[in-house]
Amino acid sequence: MQQAPSKHIQQSAAAQMSEKTAHHPAKTLKIGIAGFGVVGKRRKDCIDRRPDMQVVAVCDRSFQGEGTLANDVRFYQDYRRLLAEDLDALIVCLTNDIAAEVTIAGLEAGLHVFCEKPPGRNVEDVVRVIKHERRHPSLKLMYGFNHRYHESVQEALRILRSGELGRVINMRGMYGKAKLMTFNQPDWRAKRDIAGGGVLLDQGIHMVDLMRLFGGDFTEVHSFVSNSHWGYEVEDNAYALMRSAEGVVGMLNSSATQWRHRFHLDINLQRGSLILGGILSGTKSYGAETLTVVQADPDNDQGDPKEQLTRYNKDASWDSEIATFADCVLNDRPVQSGNSNDALRTMQLVFKIYYADAQWRNTYNIPNPDVHE
Numbered sequence: 001m002q003q004a005p006s007k008h009i010q011q012s013a014a015a016q017m018s019e020k021t022a023h024h025p026a027k028t029l030k031i032g033i034a035g036f037g038v039v040g041k042r043r044k045d046c047i048d049r050r051p052d053m054q055v056v057a058v059c060d061r062s063f064q065g066e067g068t069l070a071n072d073v074r075f076y077q078d079y080r081r082l083l084a085e086d087l088d089a090l091i092v093c094l095t096n097d098i099a100a101e102v103t104i105a106g107l108e109a110g111l112h113v114f115c116e117k118p119p120g121r122n123v124e125d126v127v128r129v130i131k132h133e134r135r136h137p138s139l140k141l142m143y144g145f146n147h148r149y150h151e152s153v154q155e156a157l158r159i160l161r162s163g164e165l166g167r168v169i170n171m172r173g174m175y176g177k178a179k180l181m182t183f184n185q186p187d188w189r190a191k192r193d194i195a196g197g198g199v200l201l202d203q204g205i206h207m208v209d210l211m212r213l214f215g216g217d218f219t220e221v222h223s224f225v226s227n228s229h230w231g232y233e234v235e236d237n238a239y240a241l242m243r244s245a246e247g248v249v250g251m252l253n254s255s256a257t258q259w260r261h262r263f264h265l266d267i268n269l270q271r272g273s274l275i276l277g278g279i280l281s282g283t284k285s286y287g288a289e290t291l292t293v294v295q296a297d298p299d300n301d302q303g304d305p306k307e308q309l310t311r312y313n314k315d316a317s318w319d320s321e322i323a324t325f326a327d328c329v330l331n332d333r334p335v336q337s338g339n340s341n342d343a344l345r346t347m348q349l350v351f352k353i354y355y356a357d358a359q360w361r362n363t364y365n366i367p368n369p370d371v372h373e
């Protein structure tokens with residue numbers, strides 16, 4: 001199962017664009033963006049580069065009143081005012097406390113919805129969204145697990161699926177930053193009632209999602225979760241040891257005490273390794289994005305195998321992810337990567353990690369995420 005996970009990263013943005021134009025030469029999707037902070041603005045930039053999507057309105061409670069931005073984009077404070085616009089799709093870039101509520105409101109208003117990770121504050125939020133999604137089978141719902149769309153990750157997946165290195169044996173993932181709020185981010189990320197969790201739910205969720213993507217679902221989880229360094233009511237470190245039903249073992253550390261920012265995922269397979277090192281981000285603080293493909297020959301290479309390193313210099317993930325969403329909506333294709341099932345499974349694994357530490361579970365009343373199986 002692990003060498004051919006069921007999720008697929010879809011075709012390149014360019015391929016999607018040409019197909020789309022062939023099917024829908026004139027259609028331009030009218031887009032609303034709920035939450036116009038750092039990521040809301042970034043999503044708008046991606047959409048502004050596309051001829052088949054147009055941002056017509058945005059909302060954020062930090063706006064003063066209502067009015068018009070450049071290019072006649074209308075702005076509101078309240079998301080309900082945004083939903084009263086004539087829209088085709090909604091992009092949700094809000095804080096975690098309101099992400100599920102607005103996603104549901106978008107679906108109930110008949111809109112296709114793209115929502116940033118995390119899909120909510122807890123597993124229950126995702127379960128609620130899925131109930132509403134089922135009532136609207138013609139609408140597309142996609143989640144912003146944008147690390148799936150990095151070129152290094154897509155190439156590693158392609159090699160995994162080719163089978164040339166065999167099946168996955170184990171994975172070691174590390175994703176860390178130096179504080180819970182970096183680069184002057186607002187402080188909601190440290191507030192349990194708004195964020196629902198700390199560094200694991202905010203940043204580590206990308207690594208959890210990638211480990212699922214490469215290794216399948218983990219059924220057994222052991223963990224330590226701690227807030228002992230920064231002392232917020234959300235975690236500043238999570239350490240997990242996990243095993244899938246097929247025997248793949250994953251080790252994870254998600255950290256807000258990693259003084260030099262670091263992203264690293266070792267995937268060890270039967271005949272070599274795929275090593276993702278660094279990830280391109282707006283801040284460039286996670287180093288160069290590289291994929292090292294190791295071809296092992298243990299009888300002859302004396303532990304010094306052949307390696308090929310590719311360095312990626314452009315982050316196309318944001319554009320490529322939005323291109324996939326546009327393709328699903330315009331060409332009525334199912335969302336295959338980053339759908340609500342991925343959101344549910346990834347959130348369940350995050351909460352299995354919280355739940356597996358008895359002290360953390362009791363302190364913060366973490367419910368058993370498996371009740372939603």
Ligand SMILES: NC(=O)c1ccc[n+]([C@@H]2O[C@H](COP(=O)([O-])OP(=O)(O)OC[C@H]3O[C@@H](n4cnc5c(N)ncnc54)[C@H](O)[C@@H]3O)[C@@H](O)[C@H]2O)c1
Nearest residue numbers: 035036037038039040060061062093094095116117118146
């Ligand atoms: N995919 C990624 O790699 C990635 C990266 C960063 C952030 N994110 C996600 O994007 C989302 C937004 O993050 P951000 O960094 O842009 O945060 P942000 O704080 O910059 O933006 C959130 C915005 O939501 C607004 N808001 C909050 N509650 C509101 C309400 N009730 N009504 C209207 N507006 C409201 C805030 O005023 C703020 O401007 C989060 O879910 C975050 O996890 C994803």
